[in-house]
Amino acid sequence: xxxxxxxxxxxxxxxxxxxxxxxxxxxxxxxxxxxxxxxxxxxxxxxxxxxxxxxxxxxxxxxxxxxxxxxxxxxxxxxxxxxxxxxxxxxxxxxxxxxxxxx
Numbered sequence: 001x002x003x004x005x006x007x008x009x010x011x012x013x014x015x016x017x018x019x020x021x022x023x024x025x026x027x028x029x030x031x032x033x034x035x036x037x038x039x040x041x042x043x044x045x046x047x048x049x050x051x052x053x054x055x056x057x058x059x060x061x062x063x064x065x066x067x068x069x070x071x072x073x074x075x076x077x078x079x080x081x082x083x084x085x086x087x088x089x090x091x092x093x094x095x096x097x098x099x100x101x102x103x
Contacts, residue, residue, distance in 0.1 A: 014044040074098050 001007050010017045019042050030038045040051045057063060078097055082088030 014048075019044050019048075071098060 001010055030041060040048060043051060075098060078094045082093050
């Protein structure tokens with residue numbers, strides 16, 4: 001696939017281009033690989049559709065606005081930790097912990 005149209009077609013053809021957990025290596029499709037099912041990222045319709053409807057309200061504009069102060073505070077904290085150590089990784093030290101803090 002080399003163009004947007006082909007990628008779009010493939011994303012909608014879940015029977016040929018499945019997102020299901022890799023049954024060959026059992027490491028899934030995530031990076032880094034995980035030995036267990038990783039939720040929506042490894043789901044196809046109709047199960048994916050049920051999951052998407054369940055989480056859509058969490059990502060509405062109003063939900064994002066309501067979460068913004070907490071996300072800013074947690075992001076500042078994560079960046080402060082990197083500054084104190086003098087080294088850090090954006091993914092491991094900021095992008096990974098922030099969603100966990102909201103649970």
